Amino acid sequence: METTYREDHKAALDRILGVIPGVKISKAFGYPAYKIGGRIFCWVGQNGVTIKLPRERVDELVGSNGMHPFGPTATTVWREWLAIDREQSDDYRHDLELFEESISFVSGAF
Template sequence: MTDPDPAAERFAELVEELEPLAGVTGPGAGGRRFGSDALKADNRIFAMLSAGRLVVKLPRTRVDELVAAGEGEHYDAGRGRPMKEWLALDPASALSWEQLAREAYAFVRR
């Protein structure tokens, strides 16, 4: 028996909170392809869990601000190139996952 993954549990709670929003689909919607484990708004990914970290899509200036404040880093999808509009939140950050995800939701729906 394995111990529950706290990040996965936290993300599941986030999914439960945000799925009622307009246009939001949660993990598992649409099969097993890239993004199937993410929260989407109108089929656009706005939040996902990657390697135990919350990853959110935000305006580049907001991501730069959070990175400069030490709250996370630019997300790298494994291609060796950090993505400018994606923040991988530091696991030790005290920032609210829900608040950041709602901010990301608003950003992708603009």
């Protein structure tokens, strides 16, 4: 199966997340991924990005501006993963607090 993602989103995330201490730019399942302490907290795939947050937080954010639950299939939802779709790649800079929240959650500091 071919992995698809927007190169412009990857470039924007590299600029936004690549400067945060401890963040490593990597790959996971063929997609660009961002890790902290060796654990994935974000990846770029399809038309947006996906971040890991506590289930309750995902539930709070679903339905907000371009945010929806992530699921690898139409019938499967990963409860701790939130998809964020932005048309303009640079708009992800407005989600920096969510990325930082994801880093804290994944690293156990949440």
